[in-house]
Amino acid sequence: MAIVKYTEKVIEHFKNPRNVGEIENPDGAATVGSPACGDQVSVFLKVNNGKIEDIKFLSYGCASNIATGSIVTEMAKGKSIEEAKKLTWKQAMEELGGLPPIKFHCSVLAVDGLRAAIKDYEERKLGKRHEETVDEGYILQQLKEIIYPKTGDNIVDAQLIKYMKFEDGKLTLEMAFDETDEFKQNVVEEIKEHMSEIKEIKELDIKVMEY
Amino acid sequence: MIGERIYLDHYRTTPMHEEVYQKMQPYFKERFWLPAPFISTGTEIGELIEGAKEEILRIFNLKRGDVLFTPSGTYANNMVIQGVLRDADLKSTRIIASEVCHISILNTYSYFRKKGADVVFLKVNSEGYIDLDDLKRHLTPETKLVSLTHVNHTIGTIQPVEEIIKMIKEVNEEITVLLDSAIAINSIKINLSETNADFLTLSGHKIYGPKGIGIVVLKDTKKLKPIVFGNIDTSPYTPGADNIPGIVGITEAIKIATARRDTYVKHTSELQAHLVKRIEEEIPDIMLNGPKVGERAVDNINYSIRYIEGESVTLFLDFENIVVATGSACASSDLKVNYVLSAIGREHELAHGSLRITLGWDNSKEEIDRFIETLKPIVERLRSQSTLTKQ
Numbered sequence: 001m002a003i004v005k006y007t008e009k010v011i012e013h014f015k016n017p018r019n020v021g022e023i024e025n026p027d028g029a030a031t032v033g034s035p036a037c038g039d040q041v042s043v044f045l046k047v048n049n050g051k052i053e054d055i056k057f058l059s060y061g062c063a064s065n066i067a068t069g070s071i072v073t074e075m076a077k078g079k080s081i082e083e084a085k086k087l088t089w090k091q092a093m094e095e096l097g098g099l100p101p102i103k104f105h106c107s108v109l110a111v112d113g114l115r116a117a118i119k120d121y122e123e124r125k126l127g128k129r130h131e132e133t134v135d136e137g138y139i140l141q142q143l144k145e146i147i148y149p150k151t152g153d154n155i156v157d158a159q160l161i162k163y164m165k166f167e168d169g170k171l172t173l174e175m176a177f178d179e180t181d182e183f184k185q186n187v188v189e190e191i192k193e194h195m196s197e198i199k200e201i202k203e204l205d206i207k208v209m210e211y
Numbered sequence: 212m213i214g215e216r217i218y219l220d221h222y223r224t225t226p227m228h229e230e231v232y233q234k235m236q237p238y239f240k241e242r243f244w245l246p247a248p249f250i251s252t253g254t255e256i257g258e259l260i261e262g263a264k265e266e267i268l269r270i271f272n273l274k275r276g277d278v279l280f281t282p283s284g285t286y287a288n289n290m291v292i293q294g295v296l297r298d299a300d301l302k303s304t305r306i307i308a309s310e311v312c313h314i315s316i317l318n319t320y321s322y323f324r325k326k327g328a329d330v331v332f333l334k335v336n337s338e339g340y341i342d343l344d345d346l347k348r349h350l351t352p353e354t355k356l357v358s359l360t361h362v363n364h365t366i367g368t369i370q371p372v373e374e375i376i377k378m379i380k381e382v383n384e385e386i387t388v389l390l391d392s393a394i395a396i397n398s399i400k401i402n403l404s405e406t407n408a409d410f411l412t413l414s415g416h417k418i419y420g421p422k423g424i425g426i427v428v429l430k431d432t433k434k435l436k437p438i439v440f441g442n443i444d445t446s447p448y449t450p451g452a453d454n455i456p457g458i459v460g461i462t463e464a465i466k467i468a469t470a471r472r473d474t475y476v477k478h479t480s481e482l483q484a485h486l487v488k489r490i491e492e493e494i495p496d497i498m499l500n501g502p503k504v505g506e507r508a509v510d511n512i513n514y515s516i517r518y519i520e521g522e523s524v525t526l527f528l529d530f531e532n533i534v535v536a537t538g539s540a541c542a543s544s545d546l547k548v549n550y551v552l553s554a555i556g557r558e559h560e561l562a563h564g565s566l567r568i569t570l571g572w573d574n575s576k577e578e579i580d581r582f583i584e585t586l587k588p589i590v591e592r593l594r595s596q597s598t599l600t601k602q
Contacts, residue, residue, distance in 0.1 A: 062541035
């Protein structure tokens with residue numbers, strides 16, 4: 001195991017997180033993650049003239065979860081909705097001076113929270129409807145949101161998925177891991193968690209092979 | 212107090228006793244030799260090792276037997292499990308452990324499961340105890356090995372090992388029993404003439420001795436096959452250059468643990484009672500993991516602190532020079548939630564918010580007070596910014 005350590009900036013944001021709390025009657029709000037997975041983030045927005053006038057967050061999670069919640073809200077504050085949508089977890093992470101690969105998923109979660117809050121704002125206030133066609137391409141995009149904690153790549157680019165099929169509501173995945181891979185279980189749990197959010201997937205079959 | 216630090220993580224590792232450190236010193240530089248026949252340098256070290264073995268056998272009340280020196284407690288468990296199973300026909304071999312055993316046992320068992328052995332991980336109840344009847348039901352004629360972790364390293368459950376081993380041997384005397392007492396030995400006396408285990412394993416650094424050394428105490432070597440090969444200086448089971456300072460160190464640490472056990476139990480149990488009283492007075496919405504005080508190991512406390520995550524707590528404590536452990540997946544190197552807490556039925560959320568506080572010689576009542584006074588505002592603060600709250 002490599003030495004896993006936080007940067008000074010992560011520690012600083014963890015100790016003194018910006019924009020912590022709730023907004024009463026927010027224009028957009030969302031909670032992502034789950035206590036079962038170890039982290040959860042809520043994001044609240046106040047939008048004025050298409051700009052994020054105020055933003056707050058709550059976090060149940062580790063230091064990197066709190067620190068990325070802090071930095072993401074700081075980065076989004078004052079931005080237009082369209083600009084805020086373009087924020088990526090990589091930018092958030094760079095702003096923090098980097099995170100250990102094992103913690104990348106925390107920065108993904110904070111950005112997911114922001115995006116979900118924006119989506120909620122658009123649906124509630126602008127009456128926009130977000131409809132997705134759930135096909136293999138869409139599912140692959142969703143799988144790309146899951147980080148392989150060993151390398152920090154997403155699990156698709158890390159080539160962990162050897163086979164994928166989506167038919168009649170059943171998603172079949174075949175995955176290959178090294179025998180000594182300590183993150184097998186974590187990746188499988190993360191996939192289950194993410195896929196459970198796509199209601200079109202009625203059945204999930206993950207086959208795990210070891211080499 | 213160790214320097215500026217309040218150290219409350221003694222189940223992870225312990226500071227070395229000064230006496231142990233001093234005893235080891237000559238064997239790094241001046242008396243650096245290895246055992247060998249006839250020549251004086253070699254026989255001096257040979258006699259030193261023999262003396263250490265005799266001392267250890269005497270402490271565990273064995274008239275005959277052997278002591279193997281290994282690179283750690285993990286190696287000791289591996290040496291026994293792999294050594295006992297080396298020539299077994301795995302297709303007709305059952306091995307049993309509990310699901311809260313130390314990871315070195317669980318992972319070695321999982322390896323043998325892959326190789327075709329019938330591996331049973333016994334369930335435990337909400338306090339971490341295995342059920343004797345359940346174990347008895349699983350003892351088939353194919354059962355070759357039962358491994359027990361004496362004191363649980365997460366929640367301090369003390370398995371009634373004497374009773375368990377007696378039952379196993381009554382069912383079938385041929386079943387080999389491995390007893391891992393790495394954590395237990397500080398507070399519990401072990402008499403291997405009464406506790407009928409075939410193999411006892413210990414680790415140096417858990418008992419105020421050196422790192423890099425563990426031992427296997429055994430009654431006879433009939434059941435064991437070597438799994439490491441090379442030049443044999445002292446034992447065919449542990450070829451290669453012996454860790455002489457380590458051997459001297461662990462032997463001294465075992466002697467001290469035995470001689471001062473009563474004082475240790477008194478010291479840590481007083482601190483434990485004080486800690487439990489204070490934490491329950493000061494911090495609401497917490498849950499004790501493991502048996503109640505009086506039944507659990509005297510040097511272990513484990514609480515789940517609701518609505519917050521453990522890594523955050525341990526880091527804030529670290530900023531104040533206080534060291535504790537957590538069962539949170541976020542703080543582990545494989546992102547898995549603590550398996551012991553899962554096994555006793557704690558939901559993930561409660562395991563994530565768990566703190567393990569393990570006490571030792573260097574702790575004082577004042578330190579416990581400072582720990583509680585530091586912990587309280589940390590918990591309040593993290594709760595105030597959490598997505599989870601009391602419903």
